[in-house]
Amino acid sequence: MIPHSALFNRAKDREFKVDPKQAPTEDYHDILFQLEKEGEWEVQRVPEPYVEVDNKYGRKKKIPIERTWHHKSCGQCGHIPGYSTSVFWLNRQLGLDYHDPTDQTSCTAWNYYASATSNAAAQAAVAMRNFAAAAETGYFPIIHCATSFGHYKETRQQLIHSPELRRQVKKILEKLGKKLVIPEEIVHYSEWVHAVRDKIAARQTVDMSHVRATIHPACHYHKLIGEDAVYAPEVYGAQRSAIITSTLQALGMDVRDYSTWFDCCGFGFRHILVSRDFSRSFAVQRKIEVMKEEADPDILVTHDTGCVTTLDQSQFAAKAHDKNVGLPVMSDSQIAALAMGAHPYKVLQLHWHSTPNKDFLRKVGIDVEARWAEFEAAVAKIKSGEKSYLTWEDADA
């Protein structure tokens, strides 16, 4: 007989519960350590102090707070350098020890997803070379790009399941004089921002309580091996990733929802470089216009190279089609740094962004003209040869 409760199990009576048993993949921690016992590789432990957060299915993930090895992003460092600069600035302001390596290559995944001119073995070898380089320094990898983050999680999955791939990569690393060593956790920098958000909020000097924001979560952050993304019961009831939203809420911002929250940004890897009509159309029509119409935000905050690039750079051409654009785009690291009083040009490097952001800066009380004049004066010193570089001390002067 059909139980009475089943007949009356109406949607409103059902309760959403986070359940580790529902995870589509096994708990990678157990396997990493088992393979270590079997002599397959070493596992680099997350250094103390760390913060434990929940991921999608309620498993715990350790986020290191310091002694971090910064796996930089090609697109951030190359085209939006204030993005990574803000991550470093936050570490310095919070007095945390970090390492910015030169023994690091790109994960090469942007190219791989764009052109497929690579293969599983090469991609895994690139990942493990970088991880070995990190382990040699004693610092723990923290990944700036969501594509590197997602791709490395995929690679971990493949290495776990394929002894053949492990053998192949081990042989390559031996030739390079490196060990096979895998980090205990693959950590995205925005998870670190999430983990230290209260420390950031405690040092906030710029009021943001009157700011309306929308966020865009990166596909390669929360969809690619999505079970290893950060969720929290207090943000969307743990039914969507808490990433970015948790940070902005800690800064007092009004984070607003919109109906295409789950949609991609339109980056497309190949498309953003050689087929941008697609990227522009998608970014503007499915994201920017929808956000503007439904949420009326002052700022759009995201946490990935491709997303900042596409959502920011796609708006200029759309003006020619009378599209409803003009929404400034920044990373969570930039917004967090701004909230703590970072210089908008010396640290956030906003002159590398496309969509006008001055109105937003004014709204949070920043004297845009004075700050730009300070940056120009610093550049003039470099041009005249009086200084070679703008230093960290100059950035805070």
Added chain:
Amino acid sequence: MPLDLTGRQYADVPYEEKERLFEEVKKDLRYEEYLYGCYECGICVAACPSARFYDFSPRKIAQCVAREDADLFYTLLNDSVWDCSQCFSCDRCPRKNSPGGVITLMREVAVKNGLASAQEALEGYGRVVYKIMATGTQVSPDMLQANAFPDWGPHVNDISDNLDEWRRAIPPETLHTTETSWKVDDKTITELYLIWHMTGVMDMIREIDEGLFMILQDVMEEKLEDEGYDVSFD
């Protein structure tokens, strides 16, 4: 352009050739993780950005490989896979498939076999492949030129006009570069070249772009020789 699924355009390609390429995809160690069958429910299509702008469907990809339809596979291999954004929104598939992952494998096979459609899709992309393979970082500051990104706005001009000084006006020392995204050690680059060599990636480049292969070969062999490695890409 509407996708022609009749297969008429590839009628003169022998069925064995289509099957051979399909078998190459299935042989990849990731294939079993990416395809478990297909309910043909279309949830992947609902989540797919490329499906909104192109005549493109991850369901068709999953359905075609699950049904082992080599003819349709060949059509999609040539006329569809390059429309995908590789965002993996389709990973929300209730059957636990990754249609985007299957597409990655199909693209790899298309490149490895030097298909004309793959060459066409990657036209204009060679300089990016060169950058990543030769320098270890992909989109460098000096790529920001108004002629390359005319649609991004006037700030691209400002950046290229002031590139050197603006790079030196970034506090982290690793970011003062213009030709790479950050400063990469010579030893690190050498290690990257050895990875390309030992994994057969250069053979893929040769299939897709002979000219690019030769340029990369020169750069890599010289550097590896300088570092004491006797490595040839021939």
